[in-house]
Amino acid sequence: MHRGFTLFPLIFLILAFPGTLQAQTEEKPYVNSHFIRVDTILLHYRDWNGNLAHPKGKVLLIHGFIGSTYCWRMNVEALAAEGYNVIAVDLPSFGYSDRSVTFNQSQSSRGLLLWHLLDSIDRGDTTRWHIAGHSMGGGTAEAMALLRPEKCQSLMIVAGMVFLKNTNLETQFTLLARQKQYKQIMISFMEKQLITYNSVRNAIKKNYRYMPDSTVVMNYLTPLLRDGTAPAVLNVWAKAQETVPLSAENLKNLPVMMVWGNKDKTIYLRNGKRFAEKIPNAELIIINRAGHDPMETHPDVFNAIYLSFLKRTSTR
Numbered sequence: 498m499h500r501g502f503t504l505f506p507l508i509f510l511i512l513a514f515p516g517t518l519q520a521q522t523e524e525k526p527y528v529n530s531h532f533i534r535v536d537t538i539l540l541h542y543r544d545w546n547g548n549l550a551h552p553k554g555k556v557l558l559i560h561g562f563i564g565s566t567y568c569w570r571m572n573v574e575a576l577a578a579e580g581y582n583v584i585a586v587d588l589p590s591f592g593y594s595d596r597s598v599t600f601n602q603s604q605s606s607r608g609l610l611l612w613h614l615l616d617s618i619d620r621g622d623t624t625r626w627h628i629a630g631h632s633m634g635g636g637t638a639e640a641m642a643l644l645r646p647e648k649c650q651s652l653m654i655v656a657g658m659v660f661l662k663n664t665n666l667e668t669q670f671t672l673l674a675r676q677k678q679y680k681q682i683m684i685s686f687m688e689k690q691l692i693t694y695n696s697v698r699n700a701i702k703k704n705y706r707y708m709p710d711s712t713v714v715m716n717y718l719t720p721l722l723r724d725g726t727a728p729a730v731l732n733v734w735a736k737a738q739e740t741v742p743l744s745a746e747n748l749k750n751l752p753v754m755m756v757w758g759n760k761d762k763t764i765y766l767r768n769g770k771r772f773a774e775k776i777p778n779a780e781l782i783i784i785n786r787a788g789h790d791p792m793e794t795h796p797d798v799f800n801a802i803y804l805s806f807l808k809r810t811s812t813r
């Protein structure tokens with residue numbers, strides 16, 4: 498990953514904290530929840546308009562660090578109301594997906610996993626996907642677009658961990674996270690100090706730029722309280738070796754839009770501007786007074802932007 502885009506995970510942690518596919522039975526956290534095993538990973542996803550005979554298009558939504566499908570709650574209904582089939586997925590180690598300590602958490606690895614998920618959902622349908630990702634999930638969305646451009650209709654990145662080339666993340670923190678004696682200390686610290694109501698509330702406050710209500714905090718916190726979250730999340734740094742070399746230059750034939758808040762203090766706007774300068778076809782829209790989660794804090798503005806982009810790109 499480009500050096501300029503690698504500081505977010507460590508800062509966030511300190512402050513806040515193709516394969517065989519098989520259906521799996523598990524208690525549903527939402528009425529539209531589904532569980533499916535992709536290779537060895539059990540993934541949780543939610544589906545809107547999945548039974549629609551002729552959807553206007555297909556949209557995949559990917560959350561960011563410590564997030565889940567809940568992060569898109571202010572957007573999915575607007576997209577579904579316009580006739581899109583919408584899938585929101587929990588990445589491995591987050592939400593209600595598997596807490597694996599062996600899964601490779603690199604962007605290319607996550608991207609391949611999600612394409613295998615979509616292959617199962619498609620069941621032979623060749624309609625291309627609109628891929629959208631927020632924060633850490635923005636990098637995963639970018640990787641997906643680069644891995645299988647023939648299956649991607651458009652790319653939306655929301656305050657994302659964009660990269661120019663997906664080189665491995667190597668920092669002092671990463672090296673410590675791979676050492677057994679330090680790893681256990683970090684896991685204990687996360688469980689006792691970071692995966693708590695107050696820490697999660699403060700993390701959301703930093704991203705929203707205002708204090709979230711208790712309902713929002715609990716919907717973020719509840720999946721993080723599942724057994725195995727801390728070691729699995731630490732694996733985001735300890736085990737994240739890129740499996741496929743990717744270059745953002747290869748996005749030149751794909752519609753790319755980026756949305757950023759001008760008050761984002763988690764992944765700074767300058768990262769989006771730098772990416773837009775290098776990728777001429779990438780359109781950058783800035784939402785005034787928004788922080789790191791504009792799709793949650795400014796949903797009407799974000800939804801109008803995204804629906805307009807989908808309309809323009811669905812017929813290309």
